[in-house]
Amino acid sequence: MSKLNCSPGDLAITVNCICPENLGNIVKVVEYLGLKDWGMSDESLPTWEVEIQVENRWLLYELDGYAQTSKSGPVPDRCLRRIAPPDLMDVDEVDLSNLFDNDSDGSLMVVRPIHFLRPNHP
Known part of the structure; x- marks a missing residue:
């Protein structure tokens, strides 16, 4: 691997x-879930449990044709890129509140919600 x-x-x-609706969520990587079949590749993909941070x-x-939302769940490693904090700064010290502009109703204007397919379960 x-x-x-x-x-x-x-x-x-x-x-x-x-x-394209999947792009741009800021997440915390919680734990490695192993290899999962996502249907986007011929082989199983390394997968992480993540939590939304915004x-x-x-x-x-999408599960059996129905949309389902969650604040945490599995995401393939190929769909994640680490955000490196500035040198000498712990991840816990990074303030995410100023990364994106808020719309008048408080929603984020730059990022869009994630839409993943759940891994296939045998």
Whole structure:
């Protein structure tokens, strides 16, 4: 297996999603879930459990044709890129509140919700 993009405890941004609506969520990488079949590749993909770190954002999954939202869930490693904090700064010290502009109703204007397919379960 090649080197993974993330490690437990990392902050990451979602990338390389099938639908453009998947892009741009800021998440905390919680734990490695192993190899899962996502249907976007012929082989199983390394997968992480992540938690959304931005208020008013969700992971959106499609399961059996129905949309389901969650503040945490599995995401393939290939859809994550680690956000490196500035040198000499702990990840816990990074303030995410100024990363994006808020719309008048408090929603984020720059990022969009994630939409992933749940891994296939045998």
